[in-house]
Amino acid sequence: MNKKDFSYQRKMQTAIWYEKPNIDNPYLADSCYMHGYDVAELLAKRSYFEVLGLLFCGELLEHDKAVVFEKLAIALMNLGPRHPAVRAAMIAGVSKTKHTHILPTGLLAGSGGKGGASEVELAMVFIERSRQKYPVLSDVTVEYILEDTETLHGFGDLYGDRDVMANQFIHKIFESIELPDQFPYLSWLYQFNQYSEAKGVGVLIPGLAAAVFADIGVKPRESVALFQILISPGIAAQGMEQSHLPITAMPFIDDESYVFEK
């Protein structure tokens, strides 16, 4: 590549945030604007989830979308101590790492494509494409979709079965919606999940998150980070809890249970 092919900008750019400089000190901001809205005014008038939606989507979320977003956040708040992301943070906590490392450690473990944040992006693509191809579902079309295992993300089995908790969450969230037409992705996934019950597969946590994100206007790439944000509280709380305990508070696999196959 020739040097002239790279033209580095002189300034960083953003369409999200504007800081109005202080007249006396240009390093200080007098006011900050998120997508055009004064942050001081936002905190006085809007909920956290309306503003979180604004940050990622560029516009304030309508009330019913913010409500569904918040319900998803509660569902994802703590994936539980057996989830690899939470468990990684707990191991970091009990192993006496620096407290600030606990959350990032869990988020790294939870970033993967097998049930982690990366799968949410893949699930968004899966739902979008499948919904376009099969807007009306039937036993036959569901069969076609399930057979294409290369594209199937955010959906399947957990420990060989339907994920009971993910199923409870999608039912609770979907049943709370007054106008399902406002949530076309979640509606499609809900139906797909119903049709798939006999096959022993169903919605998984990344798939549920993907459908809600699509309905509130989050793009697939951004969905990865938003998922990480929403699973953070449980990772942090469970990891911090362990940090108060002695290093012996967690099992250490003994020699007999460590099978070394040379």
Place this chain on the structure above:
Amino acid sequence: MSSKNSASVGKWNLWEKHRSKIVSGIGVWRGGIDVYCRGYSLFSELMGKVSYMQLHILNCTGKLLTRAEADWLECNWMGLSYPDSRIWCNQVAALCGDMGTTPVDAVAAAILTADSRAFGGSQTSKIGMEFLQKAMMVYKAEKSMDDVILLAPQRLNKPMINGFARPVDRQDERLGPYKREMARLGLEQGEYLLFALALSDYLYEKYQLGINSGGFANAFLLDCGITPEEAYLIKSYAVASGAVACYADNLHHSQPRMFLPLRCQDIQYTGIAPRPVPD
């Protein structure tokens, strides 16, 4: 157990087999006795007999490269971790220093930054080696570099091939030393490296593009029998050294936010103009 449970146990039998047990062929620590790494005793067969780079590659891949091959790869690592805080991963490490994080925060953040499809030598090695493998197959079948180029995406009418362009400057200062060290270590140019250099000549003549450090190292690793996935493992933290240096350089400023401070106006806002929040 009820009949329902008996019927369903097969579904989770796979997980049950692994419950409270670790099965590994990689290694084992026998407390007070020894450690085994990929079948070798760490203390009687490896320590003092192989270099750290040889051991690292062994742990990652199960392959024990020759000392000369591992020494050359060490040179490649020296070329992957410059202590210059303009480089993206190092800039992140410098910001960590400025914020007063731990050195491990800084190096972890830098390694993540360099896990990039554009630079860094970890993910880029995998991408570049996969291309070289496909390119070599096409070249052997078609005997034409024109056909090889068709494998690559185009940008500005030029093929975009990982390892054959460098995102700052065309001349790569590492190539000369790499060739010199290969000769000093008595290493021959293998099939992949010869092919990569021929591809570089073709690209230079036709597009003014040339091989860079990554392309050279990718070909070298393939000649050593390392797969693209193994290279990603081996080089996962190759930028660590330069990053730590840039972190340390910014750790003891007299005031916070001293590394490349930005005025409000140093950020170009391209979004929506200020507007009232609706009630």
